[in-house]
Amino acid sequence: MPTIDDFTRPKELIPPLIDDMGRSIREWVDDRYMPIRRKIDEDWAEHKLVRPLLKEIMVDFGLNRTVWPVDVGGLDISSLGVTGVGTVRIFEELGRADSGFAVACACSLWPAIPITQLPHRNMELCNEFGPRYCGDELYMGCYAMTEPESGADIENIGRMHGRTIRTTAKRSGQEWVINGHKQWPTNSGKVADLFCVLCITDEGKDEEGLRLIYVPADAKGVSVGPAYHKAGMAADMSTDIYFDDVHVPLRYNAQPVEWTVKCFNEIVTMGNLGTAAFSLGVLKNTYEIIKKYTSERVVAGKPLKEHSMNAVILAELAIAIEAASTYSYTVAHMVDAPDVYGPPWSQEIVAKTRACSMFVSDMAVNHTGRVMELMGSYGYTREGDIEKHWRDSKMLQLWLGGKQLDLMEVARYFYECETL
Numbered sequence: 089m090p091t092i093d094d095f096t097r098p099k100e101l102i103p104p105l106i107d108d109m110g111r112s113i114r115e116w117v118d119d120r121y122m123p124i125r126r127k128i129d130e131d132w133a134e135h136k137l138v139r140p141l142l143k144e145i146m147v148d149f150g151l152n153r154t155v156w157p158v159d160v161g162g163l164d165i166s167s168l169g170v171t172g173v174g175t176v177r178i179f180e181e182l183g184r185a186d187s188g189f190a191v192a193c194a195c196s197l198w199p200a201i202p203i204t205q206l207p208h209r210n211m212e213l214c215n216e217f218g219p220r221y222c223g224d225e226l227y228m229g230c231y232a233m234t235e236p237e238s239g240a241d242i243e244n245i246g247r248m249h250g251r252t253i254r255t256t257a258k259r260s261g262q263e264w265v266i267n268g269h270k271q272w273p274t275n276s277g278k279v280a281d282l283f284c285v286l287c288i289t290d291e292g293k294d295e296e297g298l299r300l301i302y303v304p305a306d307a308k309g310v311s312v313g314p315a316y317h318k319a320g321m322a323a324d325m326s327t328d329i330y331f332d333d334v335h336v337p338l339r340y341n342a343q344p345v346e347w348t349v350k351c352f353n354e355i356v357t358m359g360n361l362g363t364a365a366f367s368l369g370v371l372k373n374t375y376e377i378i379k380k381y382t383s384e385r386v387v388a389g390k391p392l393k394e395h396s397m398n399a400v401i402l403a404e405l406a407i408a409i410e411a412a413s414t415y416s417y418t419v420a421h422m423v424d425a426p427d428v429y430g431p432p433w434s435q436e437i438v439a440k441t442r443a444c445s446m447f448v449s450d451m452a453v454n455h456t457g458r459v460m461e462l463m464g465s466y467g468y469t470r471e472g473d474i475e476k477h478w479r480d481s482k483m484l485q486l487w488l489g490g491k492q493l494d495l496m497e498v499a500r501y502f503y504e505c506e507t508l
């Protein structure tokens with residue numbers, strides 16, 4: 089009997105260690121997450137249920153350790169050259185459970201990218217933050233980029249050059265002094281222990297002035313607002329973050345100026361792969377739900393799936409999963425093979441991962457909606473489980489500058505647009 093594991097996944101690209109992690113996460117999801125998934129939607133403001141689950145997966149299972157060097161307690165999958173494929177394999181499993189929970193887990197690791205990834209690893213900061221991430225207590229990260237003015241303008245760095253960023257970092261002796269206001273970041277609120285903050289300095293014009301600076305959440309002058317009540321993604325807390333004369337050491341700057349924009353783009357690339365993976369997980373759980381439902385629900389004397397007009401919708405979902413899976417793993421593999429395809433911060437890789445993320449998230453949005461039609465009113469209830477994916481997956485299209493920025497980056501690369 090075909091299951092979600094019978095959709096095409098290029099097995100030769102996935103090392104046994106990563107595949108085993110994927111399988112273990114599936115077991116954890118089915119045992120620990122699925123039984124309370126519906127309750128998570130009510131937990132958006134407090135995270136009383138979410139926090140212990142984060143501890144189980146980030147600390148006890150060890151997801152927080154995956155990217156850090158072995159010397160500081162990590163697993164260092166970067167040195168194995170499987171960061172991209174590992175991202176898709178692991179996060180499709182978490183996305184199958186809940187794309188909001190998946191993004192909370194993934195974004196804890198986002199701030200680690202500038203200092204853990206090769207070839208720009210910053211061992212001084214790995215030594216400082218790695219042991220906290222790899223310890224026995226829950227330690228969460230947050231990448232704070234978006235501001236009250238257009239978030240897309242910040243992500244559109246190639247054209248806007250960071251000119252709209254209002255969060256400033258000024259040198260004062262051996263410290264940065266940070267002032268500003270960020271909005272929306274995953275794991276904001278009381279969730280994050282460490283912020284990686286995109287700031288503008290007066291150290292150079294446009295990109296030359298940008299810095300990625302680490303700010304511990306308990307630093308004096310950091311405050312956060314209450315959780316936003318979003319349509320979905322309850323397991324991902326989003327709030328305002330305020331920086332009011334926050335002092336941090338100069339060494340908390342992730343990278344020298346020549347690496348800042350490269351790291352920014354690498355973060356975008358990994359965010360795109362994550363989005364594709366979460367969306368793939370949504371599609372696979374959608375398959376599970378609708379396969380069961382259309383096998384059991386009888387209409388006009390036979391199961392729903394035996395009606396040809398419904399079988400068309402089911403087949404198109406299966407084709408979407410086939411395409412989404414092969415596409416996501418192929419692009420992830422390209423990210424893992426910089427010698428062949430170029431570095432993860434290149435315009436080509438950013439464009440190709442944006443294209444993949446947009447394609448797979450569009451599939452998730454389209455197919456959760458179509459499948460809901462097959463379930464009738466039951467599909468519109470919490471108990472039907474599909475409406476959660478339908479609500480959550482809309483967000484998969486909207487972050488990282490939204491579809492318009494995805495499309496622009498793709499057009500810019502493939503058509504060499506100069507003014508777009």
Ligand SMILES: Cc1cc2nc3c(=O)[nH]c(=O)nc-3n(C[C@H](O)[C@H](O)[C@H](O)COP(=O)(O)OP(=O)(O)OC[C@H]3O[C@@H](n4cnc5c(N)ncnc54)[C@H](O)[C@@H]3O)c2cc1C
Binds near residue numbers: 231488491
């Ligand atoms: C659940 C969730 C998680 C998030 N996680 C994070 C996070 O971890 N870190 C973080 O920093 N932020 C995060 N965000 C913020 C998110 O990335 C931004 O909201 C998003 O990038 C869009 O910014 P905006 O909402 O300000 O929209 P705007 O920038 O105001 O964009 C509005 C519209 O304009 C379109 N657009 C953009 N550029 C152009 C253009 N040049 N021409 C025409 N149209 C254009 C956009 O696609 C969009 O449709 C998160 C948001 C949510 C809801």
